[in-house]
Amino acid sequence: MGISARELAAATPASRDRYVDLLRVASLSVVVLGHWLMAAVTTDGQVGNLLAVVPGLQAATWLFQVMPVFFFVGGFSHALAHRSRPRYAAFLRARLQRLLRPTMVFVGVWGAAALVLQLSGADGGLTGVALRLVTQPLWFIGIYLAMVAFTPPLLRLHERWGWGAFAALAGGAVAVDVLRFAADVPFVEFLNFAFVWLAVHQLGFLRADGMIRRPAPLAGAGLLGAAALVALGPYPLSMVGMPGEKVSNMAPPTLALLCHGLWMVGAVELLRGPGTRLVARAGVWRAVVTANGVAMTAFLWHLTAMLGVYGALLGLDRELPAPATGAWWAQVPLRLLAAALLTALLVAAFRRFEAPVPAAPSTGAGGPAAAVGITLALLGVLGLSLTGFAGLLDGHSATLIAVPVTAPAAVGLALAGWLLVERAGRGGSR
Numbered sequence: 001m002g003i004s005a006r007e008l009a010a011a012t013p014a015s016r017d018r019y020v021d022l023l024r025v026a027s028l029s030v031v032v033l034g035h036w037l038m039a040a041v042t043t044d045g046q047v048g049n050l051l052a053v054v055p056g057l058q059a060a061t062w063l064f065q066v067m068p069v070f071f072f073v074g075g076f077s078h079a080l081a082h083r084s085r086p087r088y089a090a091f092l093r094a095r096l097q098r099l100l101r102p103t104m105v106f107v108g109v110w111g112a113a114a115l116v117l118q119l120s121g122a123d124g125g126l127t128g129v130a131l132r133l134v135t136q137p138l139w140f141i142g143i144y145l146a147m148v149a150f151t152p153p154l155l156r157l158h159e160r161w162g163w164g165a166f167a168a169l170a171g172g173a174v175a176v177d178v179l180r181f182a183a184d185v186p187f188v189e190f191l192n193f194a195f196v197w198l199a200v201h202q203l204g205f206l207r208a209d210g211m212i213r214r215p216a217p218l219a220g221a222g223l224l225g226a227a228a229l230v231a232l233g234p235y236p237l238s239m240v241g242m243p244g245e246k247v248s249n250m251a252p253p254t255l256a257l258l259c260h261g262l263w264m265v266g267a268v269e270l271l272r273g274p275g276t277r278l279v280a281r282a283g284v285w286r287a288v289v290t291a292n293g294v295a296m297t298a299f300l301w302h303l304t305a306m307l308g309v310y311g312a313l314l315g316l317d318r319e320l321p322a323p324a325t326g327a328w329w330a331q332v333p334l335r336l337l338a339a340a341l342l343t344a345l346l347v348a349a350f351r352r353f354e355a356p357v358p359a360a361p362s363t364g365a366g367g368p369a370a371a372v373g374i375t376l377a378l379l380g381v382l383g384l385s386l387t388g389f390a391g392l393l394d395g396h397s398a399t400l401i402a403v404p405v406t407a408p409a410a411v412g413l414a415l416a417g418w419l420l421v422e423r424a425g426r427g428g429s430r
Contacts, residue, residue, distance in 0.1 A: 008289050018279040018288070019272055020073050025291040027070040032302045034064055034240075035137075036339050037332070040323030041310045045126035047133065049243055053324045058238040062226070065239035067140065068200045068261030069268055074144060075204020078151040079158075088152055089366035092374055093425020095148045098296060100377060100418045102353045103141055106300040107384065107411055110134055114389035114407075123390070126314060130307045132388040137303060139251075142382035143193065147201045149374045154198065158205040166206065169199035170258060177255045181234050189252045190401075196253035200261040212269055219266025225259035294351045298343055301350065305342035309335055366424030373420030380414025 012018070040048040051058050078095070085091045114131050117123045123131060157165040172195035179185040206212050229235045234247055235256040241248045249257045268275075279285055291298075313320060321327035383405040386398035397404040405413075 006286055008293075012285070012289070017076075018285060019276045020076055021288050021292055022275055022279045023069055023268055024073045024077075025288050025295060027066040027073065028295050028299055029291075030064055030066045031070070032299060032343075033336070035303060036306050036336055038240075039306055039310075041126070041320060042323070043314070043320045045129060045314060047126075047129050047307075048323060050323060051238060051240070052243055058236075058242070061237075061239040062223075062260065062263075065260065066264060068257075068264045071144070071147065071197055071200045072204045072207070072261070072265050072268075074147055075151075075201040076208045077204070078148060078201075079155055079205045079208040082151050082155055086152075087367075089370035089421070089424040091152070092148060092370045092421050096145070096374070096377070096418065096421050097357050098354055099141060099144065099148075100414070100421075101357075102297050102300055102350065103138070103381065104415060104418060105350060105353045107135075107414070110304075110389055111392075111407070111411060114392050118393050126307065126311050128390055130304075130311070131390040131392075133307070134303050135384050135388045137299065138381050138385035140299075142378045142385060143197050145374055145378035145381065146194070147198065149371070149378065150198060154202060155205060158202060158209075162209075162211060163206065166199055166202040169195050169202055173199060173253075173255050173258050187402075189254075192253045192255075196255075196258045196261070199258055200265070203261075203265050207265075207269070212265070215266040215269030215272075217266075219263050219270060222259045222262025222264070222266060226256050226263060229254075229256040229259060294347045294354060297347050297351050297354045301346040302339070302343050305346060306335075306339045308342050309338045312338075366426075370421050370424035373417045373422075373424060375417065376413045377417030377421065380410045380412070380417060383410030383413065 038050045040050045040053055042048070051061070081095065082091050085094060110131075114123070117127060117131070154165065157168075161168075173192050176188055176192045176195060180189045203212070212218065226239075230237055233256070235249060235254055236242065236245055236247055238245075239249050239257060239260050241250040247254070249260075279288055310320070321331060379400065383398070383400045384407060386400060387396060387405060387407045387410055389407055390396060392407055395406060397406045399405075400410075
């Protein structure tokens, strides 16, 4: 029997930075809530984006696009984890277990469901849309895997150069956008998936070593920089992806999104004092510990729950109000409550796959194999985020780094990579 959240909370050492745990839970919760709110589903089963229906709401993404906060927290956690477990293969295995175990279960369940639905011809309407959409959030897992993979070398650069290492990554993001928008260099923009997100991740290293001492100037510079880029440059207002837009700040990331990340990191650091006092309360800390224990499971299944709610409404022949109308807004609390309840049921069913696994002793040299494994895993997860499960039997493919990939191939890559990291971590070292 596993240890309870109450026992974990009571056993928390005084040295633990509980505010970081609060930020992890809060940022993922905002992402989930944002996805639920942005879904504009119509009676014919099509899923639109509320921010496209009401463009004025796009300004709210400057407050609620909090994925940079999660990656910032990831950098903090990865720095501490690698210093406590410096062998590369063992570090990767420990980091990937609570990411890839629940992810591969999610993929397996949805893959089997997709196969059954398509064989039975029941993959039309909202079901077909769901088969395309449910894997899209996996891009986040893929990017996070890349951050884990690059933690050791980037942490060494941080320990030598401090803010200089961050500046180098930020400079790379600037150079990419100059080449993209001023020189029209094709495909160069995809490099910013690395430069932008790794720069935000690098801020977590700085936080771990107490080097973010003046968060107000950081937040101000980020906010002013993002505002100037949007006002004067080719960057859109929205800090999340929008359907049909020529330029997205998210996919691939832009310098404007990096500035937004600086603003968000500075803002949450300014709130560190009251946040720390809040999470010092026993009841709040127990809630944070409980939520952290199922956070990845909830994230993986929250779109399934949302689409399940809409599917139930359509199955009951309920007329869905036009998005953003008064009737639509009036239904929002009930839809959110239903999605939360269904997510809770899914979490109860699958949470055991996120439970920590005892660390295995490291006895051999598994670093190179682990590096290959995590590369395969992140390519597979990113590929699946692009392909979805629609057209599984028709050979549907998507392009990943100029190479077409199908859903079965992506699943195979992710599974092979995970198993390779597991094997290397059980007997691997540097």
